[in-house]
Amino acid sequence: MAMTLEKAMTLAMHLLLAGLLLVLAATAGATAQVPDRILIDGREYALNTNPLESRLRGRRDFLSENISRSTANWRGYVAHWAIDGDRLLLRRVEVRLYDRESRQSSSVDLLTRLFPEGAPVVATWYSGALIIPDGRLVDYVHMGYGSTYAHYRVYRIAQGRGVEALSMDAGQFSAWRERKFQAFRQTAQYREAVADMRKExxxxxxxDIDGFVRGFHAEQYPGL
Incomplete structure (x- = not known):
């Protein structure tokens, strides 16, 4: 059966990301990422998950040309979220701009370029797990969201609605995430991802393939 264009593009992205992950893992230049932010009960936390990415699917045409780019923020924005009751809300999409003439930086909210109706936006497109480190830093890793913290909050989300809230220390979080990945290994989605990688x-x-699939789907399987 011929591969659809969408599937071919997805596979190409998988292979590109696989190469990037292998390169980053082998170099010291890999960079910890600036997290999104989330407001819960009046307090703001770092969010080691990027729910907007599953909506954007690589799209970046909404970003301004004079965006201030950094290896600490490959996605180019910081999304600000909130938990309101059982809803996951997108409040704003903040980017840093740089004016070459004045040599000044400023922040701007580009949410309406993506959602003309304005904020807040219920994240109905998102199903997965929100990983929120709310304890002290235990082990710093200079790559992605690889650092370890003493405590975590985890919110499982289904189509923009919270279905479970968990509170775990570092050991419990590590064991929980491993159980979720082992469950994901039993799914058709995992088998298809592995088969696609082997086919190419x-x-x-x-x-390596197993490790890549673990990383690439890291926002999905914790939501199982």
Whole structure:
């Protein structure tokens, strides 16, 4: 059966990201990322999940040309969220702009470029887990959201609605995430992702493919 254009593009993105992950893992230049922010009961936390990415699907045409780019923020924006009752709300999409003439930086909210109706926006497109470190930093890792914290909050979300709220220390969080990945390994989605990688003869070992799938779907399987 011929591969659809959408599937071919998704696979190409998988392979590109696989190469990038392998390069980043082997170099010291990998950079910890600036997290999104989330407001819960009047207090703001870092959010080690990026729910807007599953809506954007790589789209970046909403970003201004004079955006201030940084290796600490590859996605180019910081989304601000809130938990309101059982709803996950998008409040704003903040980007940093740089004016070359004045050599000044400023922040601007580009949410209405994506959602003309304005804020707040219920994140009905998102199903997964919100990872919120709310304890002290235990182990800093200079790559992505790889650092370890003493305590975490986790909110499981289904189509923009909270279905479970968890509170865990670092050991419990690590064990919980591993259980979720092992459950994901039993799904058709995991088998298809592995089969697609093998089909393209990417040169990756079975262990590398498994590790890549673990990282690429890291926002999805905790929501199982």
């Amino acid at each position: 003869d990417s040169g990756m070992s079975a262990e």
